[in-house]
Amino acid sequence: MNINWVLLIVGGIFESLFAISLGKMQQGSGREFWLWFLSFIVCVSLSMYLLYRSMGAPHPIPTGTAYAVWAGIGAVGTVILGIALFKEPVTFWRMFFITTLIISIIGLQLATSKT
Numbered sequence: 001m002n003i004n005w006v007l008l009i010v011g012g013i014f015e016s017l018f019a020i021s022l023g024k025m026q027q028g029s030g031r032e033f034w035l036w037f038l039s040f041i042v043c044v045s046l047s048m049y050l051l052y053r054s055m056g057a058p059h060p061i062p063t064g065t066a067y068a069v070w071a072g073i074g075a076v077g078t079v080i081l082g083i084a085l086f087k088e089p090v091t092f093w094r095m096f097f098i099t100t101l102i103i104s105i106i107g108l109q110l111a112t113s114k115t
Contacts (some may be wrong), residue, residue, distance in 0.1 A: 013071025
C-alpha cells in the first residue's frame with residue numbers, strides 16, 4: 001500500500017470525526033459546544049487536506065476513486081461511532097449495507113491499484 005492510500009484512509013477517519021463533532025455540537029452548549037466546534041474545524045481541515053494530498057504525487061489516486069473511498073470510510077466510521085457514542089440502532093439492514101460499502105471500498109482500492 002503506497003503513502004497516498006494511507007493518507008486517504010487517515011483522511012476518511014478524520015471525516016468520521018468531523019461528523020461526530022457535529023453530532024456532539026448539537027448536544028452541547030456553552031463551552032462544550034465551542035470545544036466540539038473547534039474539534040469539527042480541526043477534523044474537517046485535516047480530512048480535506050489529506051484527501052487533497054492523496055490525489056497528488058508520488059502515486060496519485062484518481063479523483064473519483066479517492067472521493068468515493070474517502071466518503072465511504074467516513075460513512076462507515078460515522079455509523080460505527082454513532083452506534084458506540086449515540087446508541088444508534090444496530091439492525092440487520094444497516095449492518096448489511098455497511099458491509100457492502102466496506103466491500104466496495106476494498107474493491108475500489110484493489111481495482112485502482114491494478115491500473
